[in-house]
Amino acid sequence: MTAITDTQINQWFTQAFGNAPLAVVKAPGRVNLIGEHTDYNQGFVLPAAINYYTAIALSPEDHRQITIVAHNFEGERVQIDLDQPMVKDPSTSWPNYVRGVIQQLQQQGFQLAGGKLYIAGDVPAGAGLSSSASLEMALVRALLRLSGESIEPTQAALLGQAAENHFVGCNCGIMDQLISACGQASSALLIDCRDLSTRAVPIPADWELLIVHSGVKRGLVDSEYNQRRHQCEAAAAFFGKTSLRDLNLEELLAAEGQLDDLSFRRARHVLTENQRTLLAADALKRADMLSLAKAMAESHASMRDDFNITTPAIDKLVAILTNAAAGEGGARMTGGGFGGCVVAIAPKQVIPRLMAAVEREYQAATGCEPTLIPARASEGAFA
Incomplete structure (x- = not known):
């Protein structure tokens, strides 16, 4: 680009x-x-x-x-x-x-x-x-x-x-x-996102980001994004909470069978995703790629199975990147869902291998044309 x-x-x-x-x-x-x-x-x-x-x-x-x-x-x-x-x-x-x-x-x-x-x-x-x-x-x-x-x-x-x-x-x-x-x-x-506090987590100097647009365009206002928010609020209300942040995973799991299945799965995604995000931040800080890649893979599976926001093309793209990384990088869908992009993170020398795999396999498997977007972490508008 x-x-x-x-x-x-x-x-x-x-x-x-x-x-x-x-x-x-x-x-x-x-x-x-x-x-x-x-x-x-x-x-x-x-x-x-x-x-x-x-x-x-x-x-x-x-x-x-x-x-x-x-x-x-x-x-x-x-x-x-x-x-x-x-x-x-x-x-x-x-x-x-x-x-x-x-x-x-x-x-x-x-x-x-x-x-x-x-x-x-x-x-x-x-x-x-x-x-x-x-x-x-x-x-x-x-x-x-x-x-x-x-x-x-x-x-x-x-x-x-x-x-x-x-x-x-x-x-x-x-x-x-x-x-x-x-x-x-x-x-x-x-x-x-409760108190808006932030902590910078350095990305190792020899690691790079690769964003791949799936070729499946998405639009938040016209998608099911707002519906997912309402579903999460309904799940929190079932427990008498104003937010799922106030609910712990043990409480949720104990209510399986009482809470309707859709609300249960939506809430399970959010609660486990919070845990994965904290683990991933620690893994990134330690340059522990194995732990980071595991958290990203579990995140994608949760978005696919519990939150139902991925698409077959996105799932295929993540699989291609994960297989090509062979344990040396992580990949997952990124963004609100229903199309859009996948993010991968890997050591600099692994990125060309990931790009080659996408170019070789993705369009042939899905009919969608990918766009490879190498990226680096940058300063914000008011930083």
Whole structure:
């Protein structure tokens, strides 16, 4: 994949608006090593910000209008009046992220100011790499740069999550926005989604990440993501808990047969995934690949069997990567599910073997065309 350079976005801005931008701000996408569908259950996740970004070139104006051009949507242009109520547009989705972020900033007391924004991104959309959170964090940075205001990273993340929950309509947890805001170079970040505390977990210098897009596109708002959240809340309510974080695995297992089977399996995934995420963070810190790969394999099996969010193509892709790694690397589906990407982690010298196996076997077995996305852990937008 080709990264967008500052020179390119400066040129695109100038072509679109007739003047050079004042600045360019960026926010990264992310890949989650382990801890899926645990964030909105106040659990643990282990993501890394990656070196793929949403970039926004900006220039201030002396009025109350925001004019936005979206490079990735054929240069579509939208104008938003900061003094008018933000109303959701049912005909096109990307401007709703802008309106949602503006609405949340205004509700938090930010004054904002008019200007021109040119948005371009190289985070693959619909891949489970948080292109939406990357856009939200870049928008927060850009809008506050126009108005000369500032924000704390965690507040920015919460604001982006609220925009997606309440305006866009996806009931996502906090992980995507928090890692995009707070990621650290060369490290994953163990996040406790209950208190939002973070701990950097260094990735060994000779290990690399490989993300493989399955060719199966996904869309959270229109998928079963929100349904899974409701199912988890229902399981917690069965035990009189406000969150599955308050339930321990022994309590859940003792209720097997009393709780309906679907709710039981959803809850079992979340509780065991929390345990696996903590084990994986410790394994990563120790550079213990065997333990990390085991946790990732068990995570994928749980997503497949208990949470039912993988697809046959994704399962095949994980199997190809796992077999090619031969114990020297780990692989699992990453993201909300129903398509998207698989993440693998392995020593640098093993990565070409994994890539070759995918190119040799995957499309022949599934009919889906893979996209290989080498990645490294990068700094967050507000790091």
